[in-house]
Amino acid sequence: MTAVESRPAGVLGTSPSHRPFGARVKAFVALTKPRIIELLLITTVPVMFLAAQGVPDLWLVLVTCFGGYLSAGGANALNMYIDRDIDALMDRTAQRPLVTGMVSPREGLVFGLALAVVSTLWFGLLVNWLSAWLSLGALLFYVIVYTMILKRRTSQNIVWGGIAGCMPVLIGWSAVTNSMSWAAVILFLVIFFWTPPHYWPLSMKVKDDYARAGVPMLPVVASNSVVARQIVLYSWVMVAVSLLLTPLGYTGWFYTAVALATGGWWLWEAHALQSRAKSGVTGGKLKEMRLFHWSITYVSLLFVAVAVDPFVS
Numbered sequence: 001m002t003a004v005e006s007r008p009a010g011v012l013g014t015s016p017s018h019r020p021f022g023a024r025v026k027a028f029v030a031l032t033k034p035r036i037i038e039l040l041l042i043t044t045v046p047v048m049f050l051a052a053q054g055v056p057d058l059w060l061v062l063v064t065c066f067g068g069y070l071s072a073g074g075a076n077a078l079n080m081y082i083d084r085d086i087d088a089l090m091d092r093t094a095q096r097p098l099v100t101g102m103v104s105p106r107e108g109l110v111f112g113l114a115l116a117v118v119s120t121l122w123f124g125l126l127v128n129w130l131s132a133w134l135s136l137g138a139l140l141f142y143v144i145v146y147t148m149i150l151k152r153r154t155s156q157n158i159v160w161g162g163i164a165g166c167m168p169v170l171i172g173w174s175a176v177t178n179s180m181s182w183a184a185v186i187l188f189l190v191i192f193f194w195t196p197p198h199y200w201p202l203s204m205k206v207k208d209d210y211a212r213a214g215v216p217m218l219p220v221v222a223s224n225s226v227v228a229r230q231i232v233l234y235s236w237v238m239v240a241v242s243l244l245l246t247p248l249g250y251t252g253w254f255y256t257a258v259a260l261a262t263g264g265w266w267l268w269e270a271h272a273l274q275s276r277a278k279s280g281v282t283g284g285k286l287k288e289m290r291l292f293h294w295s296i297t298y299v300s301l302l303f304v305a306v307a308v309d310p311f312v313s
Helices: 020-029 034-052 059-080 105-126 127-150 157-159 161-179 184-207 208-215 224-243 253-278 288-312
Strands: none
Touching: 020 059, 020 105, 034 105, 034 161, 034 184, 059 105, 059 127, 059 161, 059 184, 105 127, 105 208, 127 157, 127 161, 157 161, 157 208, 157 253, 161 184, 161 208, 184 288, 253 288
């Protein structure tokens, strides 16, 4: 058995009096994981255009996006509070504010809970209560179901935990219509099937980190070829689901063309990764991050097409 040395979570080499104000502000912003939230907003705003069949009220877009930032930021802060022990063991998370001590565990907990309350009230009072309950549901699902229950117990953690990341689609639609639609459900499912093949390539890259922390991500407990096969399976379902919008009458030729082109390229990359994995390629030659980076481009282009389609189709 190998002992793992790490700094106790929440311990910084300097006292609280030596934590500069500017650094503290940056630390609290970091608790919200801004880069992840950017991706969530990419799936929120275009859906609002589709729901409005044109340009939605710009004030509504602004308050919905800000509410989404507060809600997702609260979920991320609470996630870091709960995971501060394993974050201290992984290289890619070792500099998070609750690990370094720039923010104390108590401060992180209070900050996350405050954002949860404020974001729910923000949505309810400035958007509508359907959106408020959806945002609160997403936050609770991410914190309780994914972080507290699934993440450390099953290799399917990201599959079901990813439901929280699908909710901005429903929130964007409900913000405009105060109702639900099959279009929103289809786009929800696109993100649901997109999440595993988006995240598993990154998990393949940093699987040693997850193994050291005892987190059973699929690449930790299965071979690269098994993971790649799962990526291909989810990819095909994702692309198929993305094409349902047009026959159901929600989108036209422009969205269809973008969905076919980007989906085709995704499948090419997924099968190429599977081929390399089956051949026993490891290390840098596996090029698993090619699909990870393309996955972000894919979802961005697809949802831009969702927004543009009402104007050109």
